[in-house]
Amino acid sequence: xxxxxxxxxxxKAIQGLTWELSNFEDELxxxxxxxxxxxxxxxxxxxxxxxxxxxxxxxxxxxxxFLEKLEHKDFAVVITTAYNExxxxxxxxxxxxxxxxxxxxxxxxxxxxxxxxHSAKGFTTExxxxxxxxxxxxxxHKKITINxxxxxxxxxxxxxFYVESDGNYSTLYLSDKKKIxxxxxxxxxxxxxxxxxxxxxxxxxxxxLNKIKEFLKSDGYVVxxxxxxxxxxxxxxxxxxxxx
Numbered sequence: 001x002x003x004x005x006x007x008x009x010x011x012k013a014i015q016g017l018t019w020e021l022s023n024f025e026d027e028l029x030x031x032x033x034x035x036x037x038x039x040x041x042x043x044x045x046x047x048x049x050x051x052x053x054x055x056x057x058x059x060x061x062x063x064x065x066f067l068e069k070l071e072h073k074d075f076a077v078v079i080t081t082a083y084n085e086x087x088x089x090x091x092x093x094x095x096x097x098x099x100x101x102x103x104x105x106x107x108x109x110x111x112x113x114x115x116x117x118h119s120a121k122g123f124t125t126e127x128x129x130x131x132x133x134x135x136x137x138x139x140x141h142k143k144i145t146i147n148x149x150x151x152x153x154x155x156x157x158x159x160x161f162y163v164e165s166d167g168n169y170s171t172l173y174l175s176d177k178k179k180i181x182x183x184x185x186x187x188x189x190x191x192x193x194x195x196x197x198x199x200x201x202x203x204x205x206x207x208x209l210n211k212i213k214e215f216l217k218s219d220g221y222v223v224x225x226x227x228x229x230x231x232x233x234x235x236x237x238x239x240x241x242x243x244x
Contacts, residue, residue, distance in 0.1 A: 001067065002028040003048070003116055006094050007040050007066070008055035008080065017053060018219065020108050027112060037066045044070060047104045051076045051115050053099075064145070068152050074117045144192055146172065157197055161226050163189050163206040173228065202233040209243060 003028055004021070008014045014033050031049065034040040037058055044052070052075055056063035063079065082101040097111045143154045159175045165186035172180045172189070182189070190200050200206045207222060207230055214223040220232045232240055 002033045002050045002112070004028055004051040004053060005032045005034070005040065006030060006053045007034045007037050007042065007058075007063075008062075009035050009037075009058040010055070011035055012079070013055065017103055020103055020105060022112050023105065024109070024112055027116070033158070037061045037063075040066075041069055044075075045089055049075050051078060051079075051125075053078050053080055057081075058082045064152070064154070078128070132133075146180060146182055146192075148180055153180065158195055158210065160198075160208055161224050162208060162213050162228060162230060165204040173226070175226070199236075199240060201236055201240055202231050206229050212244075215244070217239075 006017055008017070014035065018030055018033070021030055028051075031047070032040070032043055034043070038061060050201060054063045054066065054077055056079055058066075061069075062135050067073065067077070077161060079098045080101060080103065097114055099107055099111060144157055144160070147154045148153060155172075155174070161173045161175060163186065164171045164173070168183060168185055170182050170184050170186050170189045172182070174180070186200070186204065186206060190198070190206055193206065197209055198206055199209055201222065207224065211224045211226070212222050213225050213227075215221075215232075216223065220234070220237070221229050223229055
């Protein structure tokens with residue numbers, strides 16, 4: 001029997017999902033329901049479950065922040081969301097499942113089949129974190145999610161001055177003079193950043209266009225507001241000028 005928990009700030013959404021899940025009462029049991037994600041944390045830390053149905057948009061703590069607070073995610077996570085179909089379709093290919101509200105019974109049946117097939121361990125690997133990153137960065141354009149040192153860091157784009165490549169590593173330089181080193185290539189970081197604010201100005205650098213203080217034409221450098229001097233690649237100079 002699958003033991004499941006539902007977290008959603010809308011009581012009607014919980015009621016609807018519970019009703020849908022009652023069609024599978026021979027396979028799945030809802031052992032707890034929470035409208036406040038904060039109250040679910042101690043329960044999940046002390047209880048053994050198989051599956052969590054988790055809403056993303058919640059006022060006090062969104063689903064991504066909630067998962068970040070859990071040290072051990074030894075259960076399958078099914079994200080329930082009202083986001084548009086295009087984002088769901090783009091991520092359906094991954095191991096984790098997503099249910100679009102209002103939840104369809106056939107989709108739910110497919111989800112339960114996946115939970116039964118896969119062990120909980122399959123949802124605790126780095127792939128889980130990568131899926132979470134993709135989901136958050138596609139649907140939440142306000143923040144950039146970076147996976148580093150075994151945790152997810154949520155950054156405002158305006159706080160990133162530039163990113164520097166060092167082979168398979170990249171360093172993000174932030175407005176508070178801090179820096180974050182991640183085990184990702186620069187091209188992977190570039191995919192996470194909003195294209196209207198960031199530009200890969202050189203094979204080794206991505207800059208925040210809003211942080212440019214000067215462009216030294218003769219030297220081929222830009223100077224950022226933190227006085228960092230970044231070279232402009234000849235091949236990218238024309239495109240860079242168009243961006244300006």
